[in-house]
Amino acid sequence: METPETTQDQQTRRRHRKPKERDAMFGLRNTLNIIFMVLAVIGVVVYLCADGNIGIYIILGAMVIKMVECCLRMLH
Numbered sequence: 001m002e003t004p005e006t007t008q009d010q011q012t013r014r015r016h017r018k019p020k021e022r023d024a025m026f027g028l029r030n031t032l033n034i035i036f037m038v039l040a041v042i043g044v045v046v047y048l049c050a051d052g053n054i055g056i057y058i059i060l061g062a063m064v065i066k067m068v069e070c071c072l073r074m075l076h
Contacts, residue, residue, distance in 0.1 A: 025076050032069040036062050 039062035047055025 010056065023076070025072055029069050029072055032065055032072075036066045039065065 017059075041057055043055050043058035043062055046058055
């Protein structure tokens with residue numbers, strides 16, 4: 001059973017968390033995410049409206065960029 005002190009203490013801790021500092025990788029990861037999203041949308045549009053093989057290659061390229069971003073996140 002929760003006591004009022006417990007919930008008040010938890011709320012105080014949540015409010016006083018230090019904001020996370022953005023490191024040098026933050027901008028690079030955001031850029032890679034934007035490139036991934038744009039390529040993924042372009043790939044789907046090309047796949048549905050034009051040639052399916054080219055659309056698949058574009059989507060695979062977008063997935064490679066996403067994997068690079070994920071590796072940067074894990075290794076940092």
